[in-house]
Amino acid sequence: MKRIVVVIAVLAFSAGAVVAQQDQVKRTQAMMKDNGKNAGALSAMVKGDKPYDQSTVNAALAQFEDTAKSLPTLFPESMKGIKLEGDYDPSPKIWEDKAGFESQIKSFAKVVADAKGKVKNLDTLKAELPVIGKQCGACHETYRIKKG
Ligand code: HEC
Numbered sequence: 001m002k003r004i005v006v007v008i009a010v011l012a013f014s015a016g017a018v019v020a021q022q023d024q025v026k027r028t029q030a031m032m033k034d035n036g037k038n039a040g041a042l043s044a045m046v047k048g049d050k051p052y053d054q055s056t057v058n059a060a061l062a063q064f065e066d067t068a069k070s071l072p073t074l075f076p077e078s079m080k081g082i083k084l085e086g087d088y089d090p091s092p093k094i095w096e097d098k099a100g101f102e103s104q105i106k107s108f109a110k111v112v113a114d115a116k117g118k119v120k121n122l123d124t125l126k127a128e129l130p131v132i133g134k135q136c137g138a139c140h141e142t143y144r145i146k147k148g
Contacts, residue, residue: 021078028074029084031067038063039136042129045122052122061116064132068109072102089145097142104139111135 038060044050045057080095094101112135115128 024074024076025079025082025084028079028090029086031070031074032088034063035067035136039129039133042125043133046126046129052125054120057119057125061112061119064112065109065116068105068112071105071108075101087147089147091143091145094143101139101143104135104143108132108135108139 041050041056042060045052075090075094077095079090080092083089111128111131115132119125119128
């Protein structure tokens with residue numbers, strides 16, 4: 001009897017771990033999708049498709065900052081080799097070259113913190129957005145895989 005209880009407990013625990021993993025994957029992907037939306041909103045202003053709006057800028061930069069803070073825990077070891085729904089997968093290099101990945105996170109955090117103090121109008125946005133975009137791209141180039 002005791003044994004059965006233990007087996008059930010173990011099963012329940014591993015099912016819980018799978019759910020936690022799926023939640024984590026969803027959180028990570030949702031966060032990156034929000035980054036994409038915010039970067040799109042900023043680039044619409046730069047292109048002149050939308051008027052400059054400080055509160056949109058502030059919200060986007062706050063979300064990038066939040067991403068920079070979360071990135072160190074967004075890709076736990078348990079996600080290695082995972083396939084996501086959608087066009088992109090995380091590259092195994094995230095876990096194989098941890099130091100490189102962490103240095104990308106640091107560079108990203110730095111340019112975001114920098115931009116936060118600087119972007120006050122369209123001109124400064126035009127100057128800062130490419131700097132941020134370059135860091136998004138630098139990380140994606142090595143640590144994100146575009147499917148098929
Ligand atoms: C330190 C690395 C890193 C940085 C910095 C980074 N990303 Fe990503 N991004 C990834 C990885 C890894 C993936 C693939 C996993 C995924 O899709 O969740 C990804 C996926 C994405 C996706 C695809 C989401 C999906 O699955 O549909 C978008 C859009 C995106 N990133 C936008 C951005 C933008 C915009 C920035 C900058 C403001 C940024 N990312 C900064 C690593 C990074």
